[in-house]
Amino acid sequence: MEMLLSGNQALARGMYEYGGEFASAYPGTPSTEILQTIARFFKDDIYAEWAVNEKVALEVAVGASYGGARTLAAMKHVGLNVAADPFMTLSYTGVGAGLIIVSADDPSLHSSQNEQDNRYFGKMASVPILEPSTSQEAKDFVKIGFEMSEQFDTPVIIRLTTRICHAKGLVEIGERETVENKGFERNIEKYVMVPAYAAKRHALVIERLEKLKEYAESSEINYTEWNDNKVGIITGAIAYQHAREAMPDASILKLGMGYPLPMKKIREFASEVDKLFVVEELEGFYEEIIAAEGIKVEGKKFFSNHMELNVDRVRKGFVEAGVLDSSVIHETVETEAVLPRPPVLCSGCPHRGVMVALRKAGVYTNGDIGCYTLGALPPLSQIDSCLCMGASIGNAFGIEKAGKTKKKAVALIGDSTFLHSGITALASVVYNGGTTTNIIVDNRITAMTGGQDNPSTSKTLMGDAVEPVDLAEICRAVGVKHVRSVDPYDIDETYTVLKEELDREAVSVIITNRPCMLFPNKVKDEPYTVEADKCIACGACFKVGCPSISISEETNEKGKHKAVIDHLTCTGCTICAQVCPADAIVKFES
Amino acid sequence: MKNGITNVLIVGVGGQGVLLASEILTEVAKESGLDAKKSEVHGMSQRGGIVTSHVRFGEKVLSPLIPSREAGVILAFELAEALRWVGELNPEGRIIVNDQKIIPTITTTGKFFYPENVIEKIKAHVPGATVVDAYQIATDLGNPRLVNTILLGVLSQSLDIKEEIWLKVIERMAPKGTGELNKKAFMAGRKVE
Numbered sequence: 001m002e003m004l005l006s007g008n009q010a011l012a013r014g015m016y017e018y019g020g021e022f023a024s025a026y027p028g029t030p031s032t033e034i035l036q037t038i039a040r041f042f043k044d045d046i047y048a049e050w051a052v053n054e055k056v057a058l059e060v061a062v063g064a065s066y067g068g069a070r071t072l073a074a075m076k077h078v079g080l081n082v083a084a085d086p087f088m089t090l091s092y093t094g095v096g097a098g099l100i101i102v103s104a105d106d107p108s109l110h111s112s113q114n115e116q117d118n119r120y121f122g123k124m125a126s127v128p129i130l131e132p133s134t135s136q137e138a139k140d141f142v143k144i145g146f147e148m149s150e151q152f153d154t155p156v157i158i159r160l161t162t163r164i165c166h167a168k169g170l171v172e173i174g175e176r177e178t179v180e181n182k183g184f185e186r187n188i189e190k191y192v193m194v195p196a197y198a199a200k201r202h203a204l205v206i207e208r209l210e211k212l213k214e215y216a217e218s219s220e221i222n223y224t225e226w227n228d229n230k231v232g233i234i235t236g237a238i239a240y241q242h243a244r245e246a247m248p249d250a251s252i253l254k255l256g257m258g259y260p261l262p263m264k265k266i267r268e269f270a271s272e273v274d275k276l277f278v279v280e281e282l283e284g285f286y287e288e289i290i291a292a293e294g295i296k297v298e299g300k301k302f303f304s305n306h307m308e309l310n311v312d313r314v315r316k317g318f319v320e321a322g323v324l325d326s327s328v329i330h331e332t333v334e335t336e337a338v339l340p341r342p343p344v345l346c347s348g349c350p351h352r353g354v355m356v357a358l359r360k361a362g363v364y365t366n367g368d369i370g371c372y373t374l375g376a377l378p379p380l381s382q383i384d385s386c387l388c389m390g391a392s393i394g395n396a397f398g399i400e401k402a403g404k405t406k407k408k409a410v411a412l413i414g415d416s417t418f419l420h421s422g423i424t425a426l427a428s429v430v431y432n433g434g435t436t437t438n439i440i441v442d443n444r445i446t447a448m449t450g451g452q453d454n455p456s457t458s459k460t461l462m463g464d465a466v467e468p469v470d471l472a473e474i475c476r477a478v479g480v481k482h483v484r485s486v487d488p489y490d491i492d493e494t495y496t497v498l499k500e501e502l503d504r505e506a507v508s509v510i511i512t513n514r515p516c517m518l519f520p521n522k523v524k525d526e527p528y529t530v531e532a533d534k535c536i537a538c539g540a541c542f543k544v545g546c547p548s549i550s551i552s553e554e555t556n557e558k559g560k561h562k563a564v565i566d567h568l569t570c571t572g573c574t575i576c577a578q579v580c581p582a583d584a585i586v587k588f589e590s
Numbered sequence: 591m592k593n594g595i596t597n598v599l600i601v602g603v604g605g606q607g608v609l610l611a612s613e614i615l616t617e618v619a620k621e622s623g624l625d626a627k628k629s630e631v632h633g634m635s636q637r638g639g640i641v642t643s644h645v646r647f648g649e650k651v652l653s654p655l656i657p658s659r660e661a662g663v664i665l666a667f668e669l670a671e672a673l674r675w676v677g678e679l680n681p682e683g684r685i686i687v688n689d690q691k692i693i694p695t696i697t698t699t700g701k702f703f704y705p706e707n708v709i710e711k712i713k714a715h716v717p718g719a720t721v722v723d724a725y726q727i728a729t730d731l732g733n734p735r736l737v738n739t740i741l742l743g744v745l746s747q748s749l750d751i752k753e754e755i756w757l758k759v760i761e762r763m764a765p766k767g768t769g770e771l772n773k774k775a776f777m778a779g780r781k782v783e
Binding site for chain 1 (some may be wrong): 616620625627638639651654657660671674676677692693694695697698699702705711716719
């Protein structure tokens with residue numbers, strides 16, 4: 001039977017069919033649906049959990065693999081930065097049962113802070129990489145990955161990209177195979193990475209890489225499609241599909257294994273074609289390795305490492321390289337530039353009131369990773385930095401200590417991000433005598449990625465009820481003396497508390513107390529409306545950036561447009577009513 | 591269509607039902623015995639952003655993304671989005687435009703303006719553009735949420751796929767208890783001139 005599955009769903013299906021027993025992840029676009037699919041459809045056979053961050057997700061996964069279960073750890077590309085510490089030494093210890101690490105890279109930064117190419121992690125750790133180019137391969141490579149992991153005693157990276165994760169294609173469905181779980185087998189020299197044992201393990205890793213190179217030569221997932229031999233293309237992952245479509249007559253060496261590369265196969269392929277190209281997304285990873293072997297090859301000169309590839313970009317590259325006729329490029333049609341639609345905080349989002357209070361206080365805001373980052377965009381424009389998960393608290397302290405900034409810097413971080421990697425930063429600020437003001441916008445959900453549970457919610461991915469973590473107690477435990485709760489729907493209260501804490505010569509934490517308005521339940525209170533005759537067209541409500549407020553056709557005597565509220569989408573949070581100087585925003589009565 | 595591959599680009603704004611419509615279309619293609627792929631980006635869709643979904647089907651589909659100017663049909667759920675993407679249509683292609691405006695929040699900054707005379711501008715590119723007031727049809731049928739099924743009905747006029755397959759898939763994928771109503775909406779769209 002065939003099903004239409006996204007790469008993420010197919011990978012989850014692969015976990016089911018090929019005897020997976022354990023999966024751990026921290027949510028991150030484009031990888032989130034892998035664990036959601038496992039928990040939704042396969043939880044009778046596979047345990048799945050949201051870990052508090054990617055490092056913990058991998059450490060738990062490593063334990064499960066040592067403990068005998070075929071295991072998956074999934075994360076977005078930047079998640080592997082967080083998990084890099086266990087990852088690098090995991091390469092030395094090897095595995096118990098098969099262990100797959102999914103790295104979901106995001107070329108074109110559809111929903112990320114950078115477009116790093118995680119194939120370099122495989123090379124850095126001498127860990128093999130599999131790169132599916134379809135949903136079917138995303139499933140099949142789980143089988144290959146587990147077998148490779150167990151045969152060579154190595155973790156295996158399956159590297160996905162957004163267009164694999166979120167694209168659907170046909171997948172042949174099979175039955176579940178059960179694999180024996182042998183439990184943990186004590187082996188101190190393999191699992192205890194003290195210098196003497198680790199040195200021996202490193203020697204084994206070097207040997208292992210040689211064996212993996214031989215495997216790559218014989219593996220059927222690295223194969224050649226012979227056509228015309230004027231142009232030869234080495235490619236893999238989604239770039240294979242674009243290249244195959246753009247160059248139907250070329251010969252292609254398709255790499256299912258992104259690292260290590262089958263150099264004998266590559267050398268042979270190179271010798272049979274007149275001109276050799278590499279088509280790969282992001283960095284020139286294959287190209288560097290192939291060129292270093294003295295093989296004449298071109299790639300990044302024609303296929304940029306900036307943003308994702310597509311059929312057009314590949315065609316243009318080959319036209320530029322002089323091997324494709326320019327008639328294949330369609331003339332572009334000049335159309336009117338249409339206004340942008342940047343994503344905005346939802347109607348009724350509890351972060352909005354905090355943004356308004358911060359603006360009123362006239363502070364810099366070190367933001368973090370979450371919905372509140374959207375507060376950087378006009379008209380709010382209230383986030384001044386966003387670097388990586390958990391960075392806000394340290395960033396604000398650094399600005400304070402640098403000493404030259406007159407305005408105070410405030411750290412703004414969500415509940416899930418605080419638990420992910422904010423706690424340690426806060427302990428460090430207290431320890432080093434900081435006086436920063438830190439706001440935890442606690443909406444009790446991981447909202448940006450679609451509403452996943454975390455320790456501040458009251459259930460797990462498997463659906464079990466749990467006691468939510470007490471964020472205020474955590475802050476007090478690391479030494480914060482001033483921890484206060486505010487209602488972010490009350491601008492005056494939020495502003496007053498913020499002002500008091502800004503004036504205090506001590507570190508403090510302010511925690512907001514309203515849930516996300518989308519997850520787990522939609523929040524909908526009585527909607528508001530604008531009384532047009534009272535509206536003075538001052539634009540104050542426009543500046544809160546609410547999608548339910550728009551420009552009215554009606555104008556004041558100076559020709560300035562009044563405001564209008566869509567009562568169908570207004571959730572009645574009252575933020576706009578609170579900023580209106582003319583009391584023109586009132587409850588809607590149908 | 592080119593190389594035997596049918597390319598349908600569905601565009602709109604988060605919350606309009608673009609993703610469900612493309613899901614149904616892809617399933618319909620699969621049920622017709624064809625290879626099919628669909629690609630879109632999740633993440634921002636719930637927050638008022640632009641949503642595009644590429645659906646491709648035929649004997650064998652390679653890239654999940656429709657190459658520039660190779661869309662055989664563009665199904666636009668929103669006027670400004672139709673104007674934004676009309677240049678992706680191939681010269682023989684058909685554009686179906688839902689006559690609905692969704693004005694983005696950014697216009698309140700006074701720095702960006704919703705385009706004027708959108709239908710005339712689209713017709714300057716594609717004189718035979720189909721403009722549908724799906725919201726009105728949906729309201730007449732008693733539920734404004736039927737817009738996307740009505741638009742799929744209009745789209746079905748341009749695709750060589752059996753009506754019974756459409757109806758079977760819509761029945762299966764429509765929210766519980768709305769199968770009959772959605773099939774009625776699809777047929778209403780299929781009859782739009």
